[in-house]
Amino acid sequence: MFSKIGELIFENEAVSKTSDFKMGLEVEMHRVDGTGNLSEEPYPAAIGDEKVNPWITNDFLETMSEVVTPAASNSLDAMHYLYSINTALRTALSPGEFLWPLSMPPRLASDRIRIAKAGPEKEKYFREWLKKHRLAEGAPCGAHINLSIDRHLIEMVYQKMPDRFANELAVQNYLYTIVAQGFVRYRWLLTYLFGASPIAEANYFKKGDKLTHPVRSLRQSKKYGFGSNFTPDYTDVESYVARIKRAVAKKEIYTAAQFHGPVRFKGDNVENLATDGIKYLELRMLDLDPTSYVGIRTGTLRFIRLLASYFIMSPALNKSEVSEALAVADKRNEIVALEDPTKKSQLSEAAIALIEHLKVYVDLIQAGPEYQELIEDMEYRVKIPMNTPSARLVRHIKDDSLTYYALKRAKAYQKSALLALHPFRGFEDNASLTADELKAKIFRGSWEPDNR
Structure with a gap:
């Protein structure tokens, strides 16, 4: 099951480091009025200037509010941040x-x-984007997860394998690349397990487009989701950068920022990723979970961490196979995204096979019982499709709409927020707080997230 790197990590009792990712979250949600229309109210004054506040900002549309958390060392800490900023x-x-x-x-x-x-x-970028896309294509929201690999793991791999890697930077870029490949390769499974966009509301589709049945994830569908026809190259960081440069030169995309694929390599500058190193990965393949106040659940974050650890420890694709394998994965994701969520998936057998591997992996690394329960829950979703988020939403469709359900949830969450005893008010005075300032002001010593 383990690759040579995986065996090395296992033998040196460093498996825990493979899931010790620093994690940051970005969650987008539209502001709406009580009838289910986009809000006409201005950006909330109590959270400061939208152009300088790094923790609550807008993405594409003025109503698309995005909550961003500082990087935290574990899922629970990341969720504490998310709840606090979302409530603000x-x-x-x-x-x-x-x-x-x-x-x-x-x-x-x-x-x-x-x-x-x-x-x-x-x-200016938004206006250029709109020259090639309909405005509705930029309107879907989602949850993005940023992962950065534990520095000690990178150092240990280089120390034990100096003949394979030229330096620590080479290890760093390699590990991030194989994790990215893993998530792109199995994105279809995440679409199945967490897809939660079975239909679209009025005026979303272009003329002539219409669904014949609810689906697992409109947002994750290339045909109907967030508009981007750009295909990246995840073979290695050099290929990734070269592909983006070519695309910008040929005006396939306006800037590197216009690449909105399922995974993005992140660093100080896209052009210098190979020399400066990938700093973290941005995972962009999750729909909002409407049953969560903040749009995502702790169990989902744990599953993402588990997958990332598994990808580090498992044999990677050969370089010559990456492009073809990920092209197949892209087609699989489209199949799963547009399936009827109440029915068995065409890829259910492949899903069960991967989950069985994860079961063995959890046992080998002696992960806690919460991970064993998590895997059982994911297996249950595969075997009984009605337990997937999108299938559950289908039950709430009325007159080809989820507006009644969405507003009921939205109003309940808003009532809960207004009952918060000490919501954070610090953005009005200083919207450009640093991560350390934000931590000190939000939690006031009552809780200490581990940001090491």
């Missing part, structure tokens, strides 16, 4: 405003849609 946003909303809990946007009325006030450069 909710308590700053105007009366009668709510956060839409679904990935697919509420009904779209062209006269009410406003591009985000994000500064000249970003607004």
Whole structure:
């Protein structure tokens, strides 16, 4: 089961380091009014200037509020941050405003849609994007997860394998690359397990498009989801950078930022990733979970950590096979995304096979019982499709719409936020807080997240 690197990590009792990712979260939700239309209220004044606040900002549309957390050392700490900042946003909303809990946007009325006030450069990018895409294509929301590998793991692998890697930077880029390949290769499984966008509301589809049945994830579908036809090259970091440069030169994409694929290599500068090193991965393949106040659950984050650890420890694809394997995976994701969520998936056998591998892996590394329970839950979703998020949402569809359900959730979450005893109010005075300042002001010594 283990690769040579995996065996090395296992023999040196460093398996725990493979899941010790620092984790940051970015969760987008639209502001809406009480009838399910995009809000016409301005960006909430109580959370400061949208152009300088790094923790609550806008993404593409003025109503698309994005909560961003500092990097934390574990899933629980990341969720503490997310709850606190999300509550700060909710308590700053105007009366009668709510956060839409679904990935697919509420009904779209062209006269009410406003591009985000994000500064000249970003607004210029938005306008260029709109030359090739419909506005509705940029409206779906999701949850993004940022993962950075434990530095001690990189150092240990280099110390034990100096003949294979030229330096620690080479180890760093290699490990991030194989983790990225793993997530792209098995994105279809995440779409199955966590897809939660079975339908779209009014005015989302272009003329002539129409679903014949609910699906697992409209947002994760290349045909109907967030508009991007750009295909990256995940063979290695050099190929990734070269592909993006070619795309910008040929005007396939306006800038490197226009690549909105399932996984992005992140660093100080895209062009210098190979020499400066990948700093973290941005995973972009999760729909919002409408049953969660913050759009994502701790168990989901644990599953992502487990997968990332498994990818580090398992044999990687040969370089010559990467492009073809990931092209096949892309087709698989489209199949799963557009399946009827209430029925057995065409890829259920492949899903069970991977879950069986994860069961063995959890036993080998002696992970805690929470991971064993988590794997059992994921297996249950595969074997009984009605337990998947999208299938559960199908039960709430009324008149080809989820508006009633979404507003009921949104209003309940807003009521809960308004009952918070000490919501954070610090953004109004200083919207450009550093991560350390944010931690000190939000938690006031009552809780100490581990940001090491």
